[in-house]
Amino acid sequence: MSATPLDTLRAGAATLGVALSDTQGEQLLAYGTLMLKWNKVYNLTAVRDPAGVMTHHLLDSLAAVAPLQREWAGKGRLLDVGSGGGLPGVVIAIMRPDIEVSCLDAVAKKAAFVQQVAAELELPNLRGLHARVESLAGSYEVISSRAFASLPDFFNGSVHLLAPGGVWLAMKGKVPTDELAALPAGVAVFHVEQLTVPGLDAERCIVWARKEAA
Numbered sequence: 001m002s003a004t005p006l007d008t009l010r011a012g013a014a015t016l017g018v019a020l021s022d023t024q025g026e027q028l029l030a031y032g033t034l035m036l037k038w039n040k041v042y043n044l045t046a047v048r049d050p051a052g053v054m055t056h057h058l059l060d061s062l063a064a065v066a067p068l069q070r071e072w073a074g075k076g077r078l079l080d081v082g083s084g085g086g087l088p089g090v091v092i093a094i095m096r097p098d099i100e101v102s103c104l105d106a107v108a109k110k111a112a113f114v115q116q117v118a119a120e121l122e123l124p125n126l127r128g129l130h131a132r133v134e135s136l137a138g139s140y141e142v143i144s145s146r147a148f149a150s151l152p153d154f155f156n157g158s159v160h161l162l163a164p165g166g167v168w169l170a171m172k173g174k175v176p177t178d179e180l181a182a183l184p185a186g187v188a189v190f191h192v193e194q195l196t197v198p199g200l201d202a203e204r205c206i207v208w209a210r211k212e213a214a
């Protein structure tokens, strides 16, 4: 008997140190289906097939879940900057109902899509926000991004939003040596974590940072 999408997702998640409940597995798959269904309307992703969504979006975003649990034990608010169709924010919201996740994008219809996902999947801890990060106000304990901007631009653009004691979580491809050498003053990278995503033949890493103590 061939593996179902839920089997594949669950096995990949287990490799990443994440245990999926049935509900979480179904919500993740439903999110992938919504992304493909509405892609033409919202222009969400270059990935066009369920297998690609599984590896490039669901499993790749799930790769941030165990590191987040380890690096930041608190509860609170997470801002996913340049979230597009909600990556990795929606996946984190599904896996961490104890965290309030805001997916921010400068394009209104992408934020509207995340609002639609929150309603259809009944995720009260998820919302889509439409704004440019530089002009947003607020305070967040975790600020994440994936495929958003260079590290200096990410940190400079969101530093006013990081709560005291908060952390940045930047999902990148290859370890961005040049960007790490050009960090803004006052930003301290404390961990560069290389990742292996099941089914994805690409280098991936997370750069963790916080504000330097004054």
Ligand SMILES: C[S@@+](CC[C@H](N)C(=O)[O-])C[C@H]1O[C@@H](n2cnc3c(N)ncnc32)[C@H](O)[C@@H]1O
Binding pocket: 081, 082, 083, 084, 085, 086, 087, 088, 104, 105, 106, 107, 110, 131, 132, 133, 134, 145, 146, 147, 148
């Ligand atoms: C390459 S996409 C990445 C989307 C998603 N994070 C992912 O991994 O699939 C970058 C997103 O950043 C958004 N963006 C660009 N500049 C922005 C800004 N200043 N503030 C908020 N969003 C921005 C774009 O509209 C786009 O949706």
